[in-house]
Amino acid sequence: MTNLWIATLGASTICYLLKLSGFLVPSTWLARPKLQRINELIPVVLLSALVAVQSLSTDSRVQVDHRLGGLIVAAIALRLKAPFPIMMLAAAIASAILYRFSL
Amino acid sequence: MRQNRGVSFDRRAVFRDSLSVSIPVGTYGAAFGAASVAAGFSVAQTCALSLLLFSGASQFAVIGVMASGGSALSAIATGGLLGIRNGLYALRMSPILKLSGFKRFLVAQVTIDESTGVALSQENRGEAAMRLGFISTGIGVFFFWNFFTLVGALSANAIGNPSMWGLDAAVPAAFLGLLWPRLTNSKTKIAASLSAVIALLLTPILPSGLPIICTVVIALVIGWKSK
Numbered sequence: 001m002t003n004l005w006i007a008t009l010g011a012s013t014i015c016y017l018l019k020l021s022g023f024l025v026p027s028t029w030l031a032r033p034k035l036q037r038i039n040e041l042i043p044v045v046l047l048s049a050l051v052a053v054q055s056l057s058t059d060s061r062v063q064v065d066h067r068l069g070g071l072i073v074a075a076i077a078l079r080l081k082a083p084f085p086i087m088m089l090a091a092a093i094a095s096a097i098l099y100r101f102s103l
Numbered sequence: 104m105r106q107n108r109g110v111s112f113d114r115r116a117v118f119r120d121s122l123s124v125s126i127p128v129g130t131y132g133a134a135f136g137a138a139s140v141a142a143g144f145s146v147a148q149t150c151a152l153s154l155l156l157f158s159g160a161s162q163f164a165v166i167g168v169m170a171s172g173g174s175a176l177s178a179i180a181t182g183g184l185l186g187i188r189n190g191l192y193a194l195r196m197s198p199i200l201k202l203s204g205f206k207r208f209l210v211a212q213v214t215i216d217e218s219t220g221v222a223l224s225q226e227n228r229g230e231a232a233m234r235l236g237f238i239s240t241g242i243g244v245f246f247f248w249n250f251f252t253l254v255g256a257l258s259a260n261a262i263g264n265p266s267m268w269g270l271d272a273a274v275p276a277a278f279l280g281l282l283w284p285r286l287t288n289s290k291t292k293i294a295a296s297l298s299a300v301i302a303l304l305l306t307p308i309l310p311s312g313l314p315i316i317c318t319v320v321i322a323l324v325i326g327w328k329s330k
Contacts, residue, residue, distance in 0.1 A: 094269065
C-alpha cells in the first residue's frame with residue numbers, strides 16, 4: 001500500500017472513530033470547561049499553522065511567492081464577507097496571475 | 104425570523120435552511136477535489152477521502168501535509184486532531200438525536216460542523232426540528248460534497264501544472280476561510296498568530312507536518328491558563 005493510501009485510510013478511520021465516540025460515551029464528559037476551551041482552540045491553532053506553512057514554505061524552507069498574493073486576496077474577500085467558493089476562486093485567480101508573471 | 108411553537112414546525116423552513124448550507128458547502132468540494140489531485144492524490148484516493156473521512160478541514164490537512172512532503176503518520180495525526188471537534192459535536196447532539204443501536208454508526212459519519220450548526224440553529228423550533236435539520240443537512244452535505252469532489256478531481260486531472268491555475272494558493276485560502284469565523288475574540292486571535300509564527304519557525308528544523316502538530320501545545324497552554 002502506498003503512503004497516500006495509508007494517509008487516506010488511516011485518517012478516515014481515526015476521524016470516523018472520533019465521530020462515533022461522541023455517541024458512545026456519556027455526555028457528562030463535555031461538562032469540563034477547561035477541556036471545552038482547549039477543544040475550541042485546537043482547530044484555531046492547527047488551521048492557522050496550516051495557513052502559514054502552506055502559503056509560505058516549500059520543502060522545509062520559508063519562501064514568499066505568488067501564493068502569499070492569493071492568500072492576501074482571500075483575506076480581503078473574507079473581510080468583505082464573500083461566500084466561500086468566491087473567496088477561493090479570487091485567491092486562485094490572483095495567485096495564478098502572479099505566477100504567470102513569475103513573482 | 105420565523106417562529107413556530109408547539110409540537111408542529113415548518114418542515115419546509117428546516118429543509119430550506121439545510122439546502123442553503125448544503126449546496127454552497129458542497130460546491131466547495133470541487134475545490135477540495137482539485138486541490139487533492141494537485142497535491143498528488145489519485146481520483147480514487149480523493150473520492151475515498153470525501154466518502155470515508157468526510158470532514159473538510161481534516162481532508163485538507165491530510166492532502167496538505169502529504170503534499171508538503173510529510174509522513175503518512177503526521178498527516179493522520181493532523182487530520183485526527185482536527186477531527187476531535189466532530190466527536191464533541193456527537194456528544195452535544197447525542198441527547199437530542201436519541202439514537203440507539205446501528206443508527207448511531209450511520210449518523211456518526213454525518214456528524215460535522217454543518218449538520219451540528221444547522222441543528223443548533225433550529226433550537227427555537229424544538230427538538231424534532233433540530234433532528235430533522237441535523238439529518239437533512241448531514242445527508243445534503245454528504246451528497247453535494249462527494250459529487251463535487253469527483254467533479255473537481257476529474258477536472259484537475261485534465262489540467263497540468265497546479266500553480267498555473269492558482270490551486271497551490273487555494274488550499275491555504277481554504278484553511279483561512281475555515282479559520283476566519285473562529286477568530287471571534289482576542290484569545291483565539293493571539294493563539295492563531297502565535298501558531299502561525301511558531302509553525303514557520305519550526306519549518307526549517309522539523310520534518311514536514313510536525314511543525315503543525317506542535318502548535319497544539321499553544322492550544323493546551325492558552326486553554327488551560329485562561330478563564
